Amino acid sequence: MSAELGHAALWMAAALAILQLLGGALAQRDAQAPLAALVRPAAMLQGFLAVFSFAMLLWVFAITDLSVKLVATNSHSMKPMIFKLSGAWGNHEGSMLLWVTVMALAGALIAWLEKRLPEKTMQATLASQGFVAIGFYAFLLLSSNPFERLASPVAEGNGLNPLLQDIGLAFHPPTLYMGYVGLSVAFSFAVGAMLTRQVNPEFARVMRPWVLGAWVFLTLGITAGSYWAYYELGWGGWWFWDPVENASLMPWLAATALLHSASVLAARDALRAWTIMLGVVAFSMSMLGTFLVRSGILTSVHAFAVDPERGSFILALLAIYIGGALLLFALRAGSVSEGQRFAAVSREGALVFNNVMLCSILGIVLLGTLYPLLTEAFDVRVSVGPPYFNPVGAIFTIPMLLVMAVGPLLRWREDNIERVRAPIAIVVALIVTTALLVVLASTTDVGVLPLLGLAIAVGLSVASFLPLRGRNLLRTPLSIWGMVLAHFGIAVSLFGMASESAFTEEKLVAISPGETSQIGGFAISLESVDPIAGPNWTAMEARITARRGEGAVEVLRPQSRHFFAPVQQTTESALLTRWDGQLYAVVGAPSPDGRWQLRLWWKPFVTLIWYGGLLISLGGALAIVGRLVSDIRRRRTQARDDDEREELESLRQSGAIPAGSTT
Amino acid sequence: MMRWTLWAPLLLFAFFLGLAGYQLFQPKDEFIPSTMIGRSLPEFSLEPASEARPGVTLADFKDGTPKLLNIWASWCLPCIAEAPHLEALNEAGVEIIGVAIRDKREDVDRFLATHGNPYSRIGSDEISAIQLEIGSSGVPETFVIDGNGVITHQHIGDVRADDVPELLEKLREAAE
Numbered sequence: 126m127s128a129e130l131g132h133a134a135l136w137m138a139a140a141l142a143i144l145q146l147l148g149g150a151l152a153q154r155d156a157q158a159p160l161a162a163l164v165r166p167a168a169m170l171q172g173f174l175a176v177f178s179f180a181m182l183l184w185v186f187a188i189t190d191l192s193v194k195l196v197a198t199n200s201h202s203m204k205p206m207i208f209k210l211s212g213a214w215g216n217h218e219g220s221m222l223l224w225v226t227v228m229a230l231a232g233a234l235i236a237w238l239e240k241r242l243p244e245k246t247m248q249a250t251l252a253s254q255g256f257v258a259i260g261f262y263a264f265l266l267l268s269s270n271p272f273e274r275l276a277s278p279v280a281e282g283n284g285l286n287p288l289l290q291d292i293g294l295a296f297h298p299p300t301l302y303m304g305y306v307g308l309s310v311a312f313s314f315a316v317g318a319m320l321t322r323q324v325n326p327e328f329a330r331v332m333r334p335w336v337l338g339a340w341v342f343l344t345l346g347i348t349a350g351s352y353w354a355y356y357e358l359g360w361g362g363w364w365f366w367d368p369v370e371n372a373s374l375m376p377w378l379a380a381t382a383l384l385h386s387a388s389v390l391a392a393r394d395a396l397r398a399w400t401i402m403l404g405v406v407a408f409s410m411s412m413l414g415t416f417l418v419r420s421g422i423l424t425s426v427h428a429f430a431v432d433p434e435r436g437s438f439i440l441a442l443l444a445i446y447i448g449g450a451l452l453l454f455a456l457r458a459g460s461v462s463e464g465q466r467f468a469a470v471s472r473e474g475a476l477v478f479n480n481v482m483l484c485s486i487l488g489i490v491l492l493g494t495l496y497p498l499l500t501e502a503f504d505v506r507v508s509v510g511p512p513y514f515n516p517v518g519a520i521f522t523i524p525m526l527l528v529m530a531v532g533p534l535l536r537w538r539e540d541n542i543e544r545v546r547a548p549i550a551i552v553v554a555l556i557v558t559t560a561l562l563v564v565l566a567s568t569t570d571v572g573v574l575p576l577l578g579l580a581i582a583v584g585l586s587v588a589s590f591l592p593l594r595g596r597n598l599l600r601t602p603l604s605i606w607g608m609v610l611a612h613f614g615i616a617v618s619l620f621g622m623a624s625e626s627a628f629t630e631e632k633l634v635a636i637s638p639g640e641t642s643q644i645g646g647f648a649i650s651l652e653s654v655d656p657i658a659g660p661n662w663t664a665m666e667a668r669i670t671a672r673r674g675e676g677a678v679e680v681l682r683p684q685s686r687h688f689f690a691p692v693q694q695t696t697e698s699a700l701l702t703r704w705d706g707q708l709y710a711v712v713g714a715p716s717p718d719g720r721w722q723l724r725l726w727w728k729p730f731v732t733l734i735w736y737g738g739l740l741i742s743l744g745g746a747l748a749i750v751g752r753l754v755s756d757i758r759r760r761r762t763q764a765r766d767d768d769e770r771e772e773l774e775s776l777r778q779s780g781a782i783p784a785g786s787t788t
Numbered sequence: 789m790m791r792w793t794l795w796a797p798l799l800l801f802a803f804f805l806g807l808a809g810y811q812l813f814q815p816k817d818e819f820i821p822s823t824m825i826g827r828s829l830p831e832f833s834l835e836p837a838s839e840a841r842p843g844v845t846l847a848d849f850k851d852g853t854p855k856l857l858n859i860w861a862s863w864c865l866p867c868i869a870e871a872p873h874l875e876a877l878n879e880a881g882v883e884i885i886g887v888a889i890r891d892k893r894e895d896v897d898r899f900l901a902t903h904g905n906p907y908s909r910i911g912s913d914e915i916s917a918i919q920l921e922i923g924s925s926g927v928p929e930t931f932v933i934d935g936n937g938v939i940t941h942q943h944i945g946d947v948r949a950d951d952v953p954e955l956l957e958k959l960r961e962a963a964e
Contacts, residue, residue, distance in 0.1 A: 198865060281863055402797070409801075422811055436812045444805055451798040458794050495804065498811050687916075 128193050131181025132272040135222075138174035138229060139262035141167045142255040145232075149252020153320065156245060164251050165236040171258070172233025179226040182271055186213040192278035195219060195271050201282040203661050211295035217419060217435070218271035220298060224415070225261045227299075227306040231335075232258065235310060241331050243323060250317030257309055260442040268438050297353055301346030301373055305411035307339025308376060311383065315404030316450055319457045324397045329390035330756070332404065334749050336387055339407075340380040341745035347373050348738030356698050361631070361709055361726045363734055366514045371494040372414030375487055379407035382483040385476050393537055395464040395473055398454075399480070405454060409447040410487070416443055422498065468539040475532030482525035489517050519574055526581050526619070529612060530588035548591050556584035563627075571627045578623025586616035603751025611744025618737025624730040635720040645727025647671045647708055652680075654712070654721055662688045664697070667712040667721060671701055683712040683723075707731050824923040829857075829937045832918050834911025837888040838896045844885055844911030852935040854962035856884045856955065858907070859919055860928045861891050862899035867928045870946035871903040877952055878906035882959060886910040889919055889927050930955070934962040 144160070145167040152161035185193050186209050189202045199216045200209055214223045232254040239247065265271070314332040318324045350373065355363040364370060383403040390400045416422075420436025467473040493509040530552050534545045542549075560580040563571060589612035593601060634642045641650040652668040664684040672678045681699035688695065701708040706729035713722030829846055836843040849855060858874060860867040878884055886907040888896050896910065913919055922931065922939065932941035932955065941958040943951060 279865065283863075283865055406797075416808070420808075420812060422808060437809070440805065440808055440812060447801055448798065448805070451801055455794040455798050459791055495807075498807055501811060502807060 127181045127184045128190065128272040128274065131178040131185075132270065134174045134178040134181070135262065135266060135272075138171045138178065138225075139259065139266060141171040141174065142229075142258040142262060145171065145255030146252050146259060149248040149250075149255065152245065152248040152252075161248060164248050168229075168236035168251050168254065169233045171255075172229045172231075172236075175226040175229035179222055182213050182219060182222055183210055185272075186210060189282065191280070191282055192274055194273045194275050196282060197275055197279045198283050201661065205660060207292065207295060214298050218265070218269045220302070221261065221265050221269050221419075222271050223299060223302055224306060225258060225265060227302050228254075228258055228261065228309055231306060231310050232313075235335075239331060241327060242317075243321070246317050246321045246323045246328070248317075249320040250313045253313040253316040253320075254309065257313065257446055260445060264435075264438050264442065268435055297346060297349045300342050300349060304339045304341075304343030304346055304380075305376060305414070307335055307342060308380060308408040308411050310335040311339065311380075311404045312408035312450065315401045316453065319401060319453050319461075322457070322460065324390075324401060324461050326391050326394050329387045329400060330752075333384065333387045333391060334752055336380060336384045336404075336407075337745050337749045337752070340377070340384055341742045341749070343373065343377045343380060344738055344742045344745065347377060348735050348742070351738075352735050356700060356709075357695070361629075361698075361711075361724070361728075363625070363731070366493070366510050368494050369414075369418050371490050372417050375490055375494075376407055376410040376414060378483050378487040378490065379403060379410045382480045382487070383407050385483075386480050389473050389476050390464070393465050393467065393473055395467060396477070396480075397464045398458045398461045401458065401461065402454060403480075403484075405447070405450045406487075409443075409450070410491075412439075412443055412447065416440060417494070465538075467537075470535065470542050471540050472532065472535045472537045475528050475535055478528050479525050479532065482521045482528075485521040486518055486525075489521070490514065493517075515574060519577075523577060523581065526585055526615070529615070530585050533589075533592040533608065533612070548588070548594075552584045552588045555587055556580045559583040567627070569628075575623045575627035578619055579627065582616045582620035582623060585619070586613055589613040589616055602755065604748045604755070605751075607744045607746070607748030607751055609744070610747060611741045614737045614740030614742075614744055616737070617733050617740055618735075621730050621733030621735075621737060625728050625734065628729045629731075630727045632725045633722065634725070635716055635722050637718075637720045642723070642725070644725045645706070645708065645729075647673050647727065649710075649723075649725060651721065651723065654715075657684075659686075662686045665712065665715075667710075667723070669699070669710055669723070671708055673703075681708070681710045683710045685712050685714075702732060705729055824921075824939050825942055827939060829933065829939060830918070830921045832921070834887065834913055834918065837886070837891060837910040837912035838893060838900060840897070840900060840905060841886075841907055841910045844887065844909045846937055848885060848909060849933050849937040850935070853883065854932060854934045854940075854959045856882055856959070857922075857931040857933050858884050858886045858928065859889060859924050859930070860886060861889045862895040863891070864927045866946035867899075868903055870928055870948070871906075873947045873949055873952055874906040875904050876949075877947070877955060880952075880956060882956070883908050887913050887918060889913050889916055932958045932962055 145164055148158070148160035148162075148164040148167065151158040152164065155161075182195075185196055186200055187206070189196060189200055189209060191197050191202075195216065195218050196212075199219075200212045204212070213219045232251065235247075235254070236251055242250070311332050314328065314335070318328045347370075350370070351363045354365065354370075355361070383400065383406075386396045386400045386403055389396045416436070416439045419439055422436060493513050496509050531545060531549055534548055536544075557580070560576055563576055563579055589609055592605060592609060596605075630645050632642065632644045636642060636651050638651050638653045641648060643649065648671070650670045652670055654665055654667045657664050657666045664686040666682050666684045669681040669683065670678050671681060679701050681701055683699035684697040686695045686697055687693075696711050696713075699710045701710075706727060709726040709728060711724040713724060715721050829849055831846050833845040834843050849857075856874075856877065860870075874884055884906050886909070888910055891912060891914075893912075896912075911918070919927075923942070924931075926944065928946055930943040930947055931939050932943075934940050940962045941955075943955065947955065
């Protein structure tokens, strides 16, 4: 019954999305059209129904209703509850339902809360949101129904891919989706603004919290995904330039560019067409990512189902939405005036430069990701990896980071580079000193990119706090703190990445229990290897002790797990975290002579990569709160002024104050 | 501003659409074939997985006639889907030897009672030992073994109706 309720709610939500589109479209011709008043309520009810439908899916997974096909193929009665629930979105149909749920929820929120824009623009925005939603409802209901029943229930489910039975991954997809779909709101605002030709600072201010929110979730999702790949795949790496990883990075790059250009538009009324373009591109990248992941058109370690039918459905949606928005852009952007001008050396100048850099990096990642698709058309199989992405990306990343250190210190509109000479000198000195120190102090050969990374990270970490110079820290707006923190997070993360690639030690040993080895100043000893059993797996667990100098003896327990539903072998790495890095151990296969393969890494400061990611998200969150608070304050002042004016007006009319006098 | 630059994004996107649309319908081989093809089965001996049929040893494959080795399990949904096609192969005179992966005897019996039993022998591989040794990574998979116990063909995934003639052809080739 729950499955049918969920299914019915989905159909009704789809119908409401159509109503939302029609109402919004009619309102563009006639603001008094009877359907126009229904646009906002339709969006809100649609949000509620989608959430209800998703709740029903969670329910059938929670009770392991094996007559539902999706449950039978993706769940198992013996799984722990948390993985039963996360199994609801750990598959194609469920994750698409999660996608439309988040999208409908976002639409409901703007319909409910957003009152700043002209009503006509809002209706166009909601119509666009409804239009996008219709496509995804159609996709769900016609080709990927998550509530489909089996003709006869099965006795037991197939289980969830064991790699996905991990707490980190239970929360990674929803986080990323909130990011992806949050960008759909920016997309709808951009389309709404283009339709009604209302591209102005107010539009940027309304769009900004949504972009920031989506960006915070994307940052968190990417950070969590990277850490998951790092400890779960057991390869010791944290970023593989895999198509699916790139699919999450590209919207992040576009959203980063968008939130900065929206700031320029909000503060200075410049970069109008550019901001609109980025609004379209950011969500396009989200949909493109979904297409690449879900169609299986590119070979990826994430190995999702390959399905040309679904692939072509999503491709058709891409054609309609991205193609439509780009067409609208081509037709309308010419009539959007450029807005205010500014000098090259100015806050806007720096932001524009970095916007161009971000878009170049985006272009490079996009090209590298799609290149195999292009060559395969000529029957050449290539794999584009770090040798392409790292150096080519660095060409644009390094200037961007340098400008990022200085940009926030510049004034809006026009500035003199002489004015910021002192801070620039400090940052340059720091970068040069760090580079020299690393070259002189390191015993091994440090690559050029890691060296530059370390040096710039140190310079940037100091530079990111310079905007606070000369300010009263207690009265500094939260949004400034957010920017400082986010920029500092970039520096922290960069330091972790550079340190990891410059100084990691790796060792592959085959030792018997009782024997010892050495890595990164740790004395390693394999104590024993024992079989153990979990709820749906068995494993060989190694007991390894590690001791640095005269410090305490620590125990690591890496496992080689064998899941039986479905049958799959996974490695569970063991990590020992210290303030200055992580010891990473993986147990491999036994050899016939009773020795075990151990793979050991010492990764200095690797954890900073993810701490940096958290700092960036925190910075974004602070900026949202800051913007909302100042917005509420502005509205209150506005309301008070209006009240006073009204009062004055009424007094005037009653004759108490002579007309023409002022208070 | 030059007007044509406004059209550039749309043109680029159209190019991508064409490419992706074309690629989407290109047949694509994602399977990793076993490196064991062309090699002999390893020495092994499996206990019977069911009362109904005897267990399996390497010697059972060395009687001169090509056979199918079907890796399956009672808990596997695609195995239910392929059951009628295995039956068809059996009716065509093919001997099918099954290996049940990580299964229980009562589950195997229930599966055979419900979905039919095309197997001449069924071994029980409780720790996927044989499965991994012959380079199979999933369930179900079907191998063509020639009369001397050499693996000549691997079919990954469930056997569908249109795979039946192909498997018969491979068996005929193995007999030559």
